[in-house]
Amino acid sequence: MNFNISQLKYLMALGTSRSFSAAAEICNVSQPALSMAIKRLEDEFGIQMIDRGTSPLSYTETGEMIASQVKTILEEVQALELLISDLKNDDLSGEIKISVIPTLAPYLIPLFLKKFETKYPNITLVIEENTTASTVKKLKSSELDAGILVTPLDEKSIVTHPMFFEEFYVYSHSKIERSYVLQEELDLNNFWLLEEGHCMRQQMIRLCELRDTQKSQLKYNAGSIESIINLTDTIGGMTIIPEMATWRLPAERKSRVTPFVEPSPVREISLIHHKFTTKSGLLMALKGVIEEVIPGYMKIRENAQRIDISPPEPFNQN
Amino acid sequence: MNFNISQLKYLMALGTSRSFSAAAEICNVSQPALSMAIKRLEDEFGIQMIDRGTSPLSYTETGEMIASQVKTILEEVQALELLISDLKNDDLSGEIKISVIPTLAPYLIPLFLKKFETKYPNITLVIEENTTASTVKKLKSSELDAGILVTPLDEKSIVTHPMFFEEFYVYSHSKIERSYVLQEELDLNNFWLLEEGHCMRQQMIRLCELRDTQKSQLKYNAGSIESIINLTDTIGGMTIIPEMATWRLPAERKSRVTPFVEPSPVREISLIHHKFTTKSGLLMALKGVIEEVIPGYMKIRENAQRIDISPPEPFNQN
DNA sequence: ATAACATCATAAACAAAAGTTATGAACTTT
DNA sequence: AAAGTTCATAACTTTTGTTTATGATGTTAT
Numbered sequence: 001m002n003f004n005i006s007q008l009k010y011l012m013a014l015g016t017s018r019s020f021s022a023a024a025e026i027c028n029v030s031q032p033a034l035s036m037a038i039k040r041l042e043d044e045f046g047i048q049m050i051d052r053g054t055s056p057l058s059y060t061e062t063g064e065m066i067a068s069q070v071k072t073i074l075e076e077v078q079a080l081e082l083l084i085s086d087l088k089n090d091d092l093s094g095e096i097k098i099s100v101i102p103t104l105a106p107y108l109i110p111l112f113l114k115k116f117e118t119k120y121p122n123i124t125l126v127i128e129e130n131t132t133a134s135t136v137k138k139l140k141s142s143e144l145d146a147g148i149l150v151t152p153l154d155e156k157s158i159v160t161h162p163m164f165f166e167e168f169y170v171y172s173h174s175k176i177e178r179s180y181v182l183q184e185e186l187d188l189n190n191f192w193l194l195e196e197g198h199c200m201r202q203q204m205i206r207l208c209e210l211r212d213t214q215k216s217q218l219k220y221n222a223g224s225i226e227s228i229i230n231l232t233d234t235i236g237g238m239t240i241i242p243e244m245a246t247w248r249l250p251a252e253r254k255s256r257v258t259p260f261v262e263p264s265p266v267r268e269i270s271l272i273h274h275k276f277t278t279k280s281g282l283l284m285a286l287k288g289v290i291e292e293v294i295p296g297y298m299k300i301r302e303n304a305q306r307i308d309i310s311p312p313e314p315f316n317q318n
Numbered sequence: 319m320n321f322n323i324s325q326l327k328y329l330m331a332l333g334t335s336r337s338f339s340a341a342a343e344i345c346n347v348s349q350p351a352l353s354m355a356i357k358r359l360e361d362e363f364g365i366q367m368i369d370r371g372t373s374p375l376s377y378t379e380t381g382e383m384i385a386s387q388v389k390t391i392l393e394e395v396q397a398l399e400l401l402i403s404d405l406k407n408d409d410l411s412g413e414i415k416i417s418v419i420p421t422l423a424p425y426l427i428p429l430f431l432k433k434f435e436t437k438y439p440n441i442t443l444v445i446e447e448n449t450t451a452s453t454v455k456k457l458k459s460s461e462l463d464a465g466i467l468v469t470p471l472d473e474k475s476i477v478t479h480p481m482f483f484e485e486f487y488v489y490s491h492s493k494i495e496r497s498y499v500l501q502e503e504l505d506l507n508n509f510w511l512l513e514e515g516h517c518m519r520q521q522m523i524r525l526c527e528l529r530d531t532q533k534s535q536l537k538y539n540a541g542s543i544e545s546i547i548n549l550t551d552t553i554g555g556m557t558i559i560p561e562m563a564t565w566r567l568p569a570e571r572k573s574r575v576t577p578f579v580e581p582s583p584v585r586e587i588s589l590i591h592h593k594f595t596t597k598s599g600l601l602m603a604l605k606g607v608i609e610e611v612i613p614g615y616m617k618i619r620e621n622a623q624r625i626d627i628s629p630p631e632p633f634n635q636n
Numbered sequence: 637a638t639a640a641c642a643t644c645a646t647a648a649a650c651a652a653a654a655g656t657t658a659t660g661a662a663c664t665t666t
Numbered sequence: 667a668a669a670g671t672t673c674a675t676a677a678c679t680t681t682t683g684t685t686t687a688t689g690a691t692g693t694t695a696t
Contacts, residue, residue: 001399004322006654020673033655035674040654045402052673055664061606062405065598068479069401073394080387081319084363087380156474161386280383288379324683338644351684353645358682370644373693642693653682664671 005077007041008070010034011049015067018056079159079275086280093122096282098146099130099138103200103225104166104269107244108148108290116289123282132199139274146283148290150199151270152308159275163290164298165266165306168207169246170258171229172238180261183207190237192228200267203307204240207265229253242267243298263305323395325359326388328352329367333385336374397477397593404598411440414463414600417448417456421518421543422466422484422587425562426608434607441600450517457592464601466608468517469588470626477593479605482612483584483619486525487564488576489547490556498579501525508555510546518585521625522558525583547571560585561616581623 006027013023014034024034042048049063059067100109109127116125130138135147136155151160170181173190186208194201228239233253246257271287273279291299324345331341332352342352360366367381377385418427427445434443448456453465454473469478488499504526512519546557551571564575589605591597609617 001402004654021671029654030656031673032657032675037654039674046406047402055672057673061602064605065401065405065479065602066398068477069394069398072477073391073398076387076391076394080384080391083383083387084319084365087383088364154474156472159386159390161383284379284383287382322682339642347683348685349644350646350686355683357645373643375644638696640693640695643691645688645690647686647688649685649687651682651684653680655680656678657676658678659674659676661674662672664669666667666669 001044003041003044005074007037008074010037011041011067011070012074014038014050014057015059018058020057082276083280086278087284090281092120092281092285094279094282095124095126096145096279096286097126097128097143098148098286099128099135099144100148101132101135101150101199102129102223103194103198103242104148104244105129106224106226107242107247108269111244112290112293115293116286119289120282120285123285125286131197133197135272139272142274145277145279146271146273146286148269148271150203150267151272152268153272157275158272159277161271161287162268163271163287164269164294165301166269166298167243168203168240168260168265168267168307169243170238170260171232171241171246171253172256172258173232173236175256176258179258181258182261183265186238186240192231192237192239194225194228195223200242203265203267206307207240265305265307266301267307319362321359321362323392325355326392328355329359329385329388330392332356332368332375333377336376338375400594401598404596405602408599410438410599410603412597412600413442413444414597414604415444415446415461416464416466416604417446417453417462418466419450419453419468419517420447420541421512421516421560422562423447424542424544425560425565426466426587430608430611433611434604437607438600438603441603443604449515451515453590457590460592463595463597464589464591464604466587466589468521468585469590470586471590475593476590477595479589480586481589481605481608482587482616483624484587484616485561486521486558486578486583486585486625487561488556488578489550489559489564489571490574490576491550491554493574494576497576499576500579501583504556504558510549510555510557512543512546513541518560521583521585524625525558583623583625584619585625 010023010027010029013026014020017023017026020035020038021031024031027034038050042050045066047062047066048060049066051058051060051063105127113125116123128144130144130147132147132149132153135144135149136153136158138144139147139158148163151162153160170176170186191208193204225241225245229241229245229249231237232239241257246254249257271283271290273283277283328341328345328347331344332338335341335344338353338356339349342349345352356368360368363384365380365384366378367384369376369378369381423445431443434441446462448462448465450465450467450471453462453467454471454476456462457465457476466481469480471478488494488504509526511522543559543563547559547563547567549555550557559575564572567575589601589608591601595601
């Protein structure tokens with residue numbers, strides 16, 4: 001396929017002005033230039049998109065479908081241009097409000113905070129904990145500048161920058177004798193889950209290949225990774241914890257952490273922000289620092305099994 | 319801004335191969351061609367995106383942010399190419415499963431069904447009623463081919479084709495003497511709402527400038543437009559109904575329908591489908607027929623007040 | 637250390653593309 | 667039927683993009 005962005009812009013202008021000469025004026029080119037560009041586009045696509053028989057002219061039915069997709073392309077192009085003009089404004093000072101999901105915050109934040117403050121003393125960092133749902137909501141309403149959470153998200157107005165992958169491990173009451181655990185081996189009758197609202201709960205369920213409706217099989221619900229570790233210790237059973245939660249465990253507890261067999265399940269952690277943020281420079285600085293403190297092996301996952309999160313029930317509309 | 323799609327592709331190839339010569343090979347151009355194209359792009363953007371000092375080379379921090387947005391542009395471009403190859407496959411036969419929201423279905427479907435079956439006898443149309451939430455869900459899981467509902471949606475993998483605007487009217491127990499109603503005049507203590515789950519409920523609340531938390535003020539909840547009309551008739555009070563619901567009312571009931579003052583509140587009705595649908599041709603046919611049966615004045619709303627629906631609480635993740 | 641190699645940048649020449657002006661055909665308007 | 671629009675076509679120019687050839691810089695191997 002061979003076409004360029006100008007041609008797409010011409011096509012849009014044609015849709016709004018409904019006249020070749022008027023569209024040419026809008027685009028600051030001569031009428032024949034636009035005429036020929038559209039013709040080339042139609043030839044290239046092999047589809048007639050403009051109905052020249054009506055007055056004023058109009059898209060054909062197929063043309064309309066194409067125009068619709070072209071529009072979203074140009075919106076993304078515009079977002080790029082905005083991003084660029086924003087990045088060139090390289091004054092690295094100001095305030096950024098970010099949100100981190102609860103199952104990540106206590107382990108990730110101490111890792112980068114000091115380094116960030118040293119490297120960028122003029123950036124004020126305000127951090128809060130939020131679920132994915134309310135992070136997205138607050139990004140859209142500009143209450144927040146960025147979020148650090150599990151992706152992918154499939155939100156049109158949100159931009160995702162993947163940063164690293166975090167492996168899942170099994171944490172059990174009694175030490176597991178083998179050095180790897182199969183997913184089938186999870187003892188679902190003695191299994192600790194996070195409470196509703198945590199995206200990691202979704203991932204846990206996905207991992208167990210359980211349906212949400214069968215949750216009666218699962219024991220209680222905890223509010224944080226620390227809690228499910230404690231519950232497992234005192235009451236028994238097993239649970240799943242993310243890699244970074246294992247790092248600061250004392251040796252005795254660490255001995256009861258077991259990896260999964262390859263390909264190990266991982267979650268993708270990303271920095272996200274609104275497409276029309278005006279703080280790209282600052283966010284880029286933040287992302288840079290986080291990537292500096294994260295060990296390199298967490299950045300590549302070739303044959304890992306990425307656990308996506310699918311919305312259990314989207315929002316409340318009809 | 320002046321750049322083209324090839325340049326963007328080169329930038330992506332450079333990111334994956336991390337070498338100018340290898341990237342050139344991938345893109346089937348000579349190494350100098352790619353080198354210069356990237357240089358032009360960097361000049362155009364005024365930003366150095368490639369760090370040529372590392373080995374293998376890498377994006378700069380800013381370059382990475384740009385690459386991320388470039389990637390989504392190219393994904394949209396690819397979606398366009400898919401759409402085109404799909405549209406050229408113009409065999410108008412097969413089955414399409416669509417979903418219509420309950421507050422629209424009983425009025426819209428009878429309008430176009432017969433005409434569609436006559437015009438496209440080889441297309442089997444399967445229609446069901448669903449809320450917005452489950453329509454989107456089913457589109458993503460390919461249980462449905464398309465949906466007809468209120469937009470905008472802000473879903474990345476969903477394509478929206480606006481079809482028409484539908485005005486809202488006030489329906490009241492006793493005849494309103496003036497010919498127009500101000501939004502402030504709505505009697506909120508005697509107001510009928512649809513039950514939770516209907517997107518029109520959101521719009522009604524928006525219209526009343528009420529918060530969801532104040533719903534105790536509002537009387538009961540009904541499951542369909544027919545119900546709220548009946549409730550209003552028998553018990554009293556007032557409610558809001560969409561234009562198409564007024565069309566088939568008997569004269570006596572019609573006399574109790576009053577428009578809002580300009581700019582009148584409207585809802586935008588669109589045909590939506592998954593970005594990677596393989597039935598664009600059939601859906602285009604459907605959209606064409608619907609637009610034929612919808613009166614022209616419903617297709618343009620210059621100075622109307624569009625009532626958007628904002629997700630009360632997105633999905634359940636953290 | 638230095639020869640051999642690999643990688644990227646630059647330059648000159650060429651090819652393709654996209655634009656401009658000039659003009660004419662088809663269709664509206666009056 | 668004359669005047670005015672609107673779009674398409676043609677001839678020509680400008681701009682952009684590509685190739686080949688070559689040189690600079692840095693890396694690897696002996």
